[in-house]
Amino acid sequence: MGMLRFYYVALSSPLFVTKMVFRCKRVNKHPEEYTEEERYRMAQRIMDHMRRRGRATTKVYGLENLPKEGGYIMYSNHQGKYDALGILLNHKEPCSVLMEKNQSEKIVAKQVIDLVGGKRLDFKNPRQMLATLGELAAEVKAGKRYLIFPEGRWADNKNTLLPFNSGCFRCSLESRTPIVPVVLIDSYKALNGNSFKKAVTYIYFLPPIPYEEYKDMKKTEISAMVKERIQKKIDFELAVRRQNAREKNNG
Numbered sequence: 001m002g003m004l005r006f007y008y009v010a011l012s013s014p015l016f017v018t019k020m021v022f023r024c025k026r027v028n029k030h031p032e033e034y035t036e037e038e039r040y041r042m043a044q045r046i047m048d049h050m051r052r053r054g055r056a057t058t059k060v061y062g063l064e065n066l067p068k069e070g071g072y073i074m075y076s077n078h079q080g081k082y083d084a085l086g087i088l089l090n091h092k093e094p095c096s097v098l099m100e101k102n103q104s105e106k107i108v109a110k111q112v113i114d115l116v117g118g119k120r121l122d123f124k125n126p127r128q129m130l131a132t133l134g135e136l137a138a139e140v141k142a143g144k145r146y147l148i149f150p151e152g153r154w155a156d157n158k159n160t161l162l163p164f165n166s167g168c169f170r171c172s173l174e175s176r177t178p179i180v181p182v183v184l185i186d187s188y189k190a191l192n193g194n195s196f197k198k199a200v201t202y203i204y205f206l207p208p209i210p211y212e213e214y215k216d217m218k219k220t221e222i223s224a225m226v227k228e229r230i231q232k233k234i235d236f237e238l239a240v241r242r243q244n245a246r247e248k249n250n251g
Helices: 004-011 014-029 036-053 083-089 109-115 126-141 166-175 219-250
Strands: 056-061 072-076 096-100 119-121 145-148 179-185 199-205
Touching: 004 036, 014 036, 014 109, 036 056, 036 083, 036 109, 056 083, 072 083, 072 166, 072 219, 083 096, 083 145, 083 179, 083 199, 096 109, 096 126, 119 126, 126 145, 126 166, 145 166, 166 219, 179 219, 199 219
Parallel strands: 056 199, 072 145, 072 179, 096 119, 096 145
Antiparallel strands: 179 199
């Protein structure tokens, strides 16, 4: 998959990027001087700038499904560079993200993940991965919200799911908090590819799965359940889209 769209977004605003990089450096160096809310809004400002430069619009459904109190983990399918950006931009309350280490060290991604207090996973270091997942679970148990992509990485998969890594569901079992499945459709169009056409992406926050529903399940079973719910929603929405297209053509 080409990446001209992403490079255009990253390189077309040098003054903004330079300004935000230096500002973020100061904020992340002195986090005690800023509230979690202030850091999160700063991250959202950066993400919204990227969204606008990428000519992307996101339609969001199911915000009422997000738990009103306490910590929880959102598990989403993964399609491209816009995924975390799109979700966090539309998640009102401060929320952190778990990201692969190499991807998180790139410009803009590094600034944003530091601002939201996110965590990095080193796929080459199993000990570090276990420790990081344990820390994440403790933070969620204490009331923090996190976004995790069970597929780990994205490829040129578009609206097709890749295999889920069940290990990340350990975080929910240990924190005993709700699981919120999140469905992305056409998210890959926002920052991936070589097209500069306006892109419309879709986010669906599905009803949360309480701890009582999955507490006696294995990680592999939880993973399969969440993946199935995400797949069903994708299948349904794409089927509706095909039906509408047929009716339009026949009308």
